[in-house]
Amino acid sequence: GENVEQHPSTLSVQEGDSAVIKCTYSDSASNYFPWYKQELGKRPQLIIDIRSNVGEKKDQRIAVTLNKTAKHFSLHITETQPEDSAVYFCAATVRGGSQGNLIFGKGTKLSVKP
């Protein structure tokens, strides 16, 4: 079936450095790509998303880029802070039923060292 691959599974950076998490998807019809952040002991929450008609989107220190030809998208976090430490999940829409479904990558555990 359709899937979303996410890399790396763990990422450790120094405070102030940048972090990049990459995802690839298999369904060429995918058109919506959200990123969720899950802090320890909490539920996943949306931090940023991008649609297929846009190549890049920024929100303060986070940005997402999309390459539809290569079927991959990435999350970029600049000037990382300890509170950025969390598990990050990418997701993509896939064909399913009449309205599509959303599937997730396996997650990236980001650790930001002070």
Next chain:
Amino acid sequence: EAQVTQNPRYLITVTGKKLTVTCSQNMNHEYMSWYRQDPGLGLRQIYYSMNVEVTDKGDVPEGYKVSRKEKRNFPLILESPSPNQTSLYFCASSQGQFSSGANVLTFGAGSRLTVL
């Protein structure tokens, strides 16, 4: 307050004893979904529902049942729980229509289930 409510939040049970985890949303969302989260395996989808009386299998449906008799409720049923179903379970909902645009998926707080 707009939210997805799961119950129970924590449960310890024994093998074979049927249990139901309830999920309710007050946002009139069409799409609802169940995930299990295990270390290193991310969020794996169990079942999802596009609307009332419409349910589909996700990646790991074995050992689970769901129903969607009302728009707001999407219970997860474990008819005969086994230890390999020990996990953290999340229910989530969205307005739907992922194929036509962006829709934020709202998660419940999670239900930690232990099967002995």
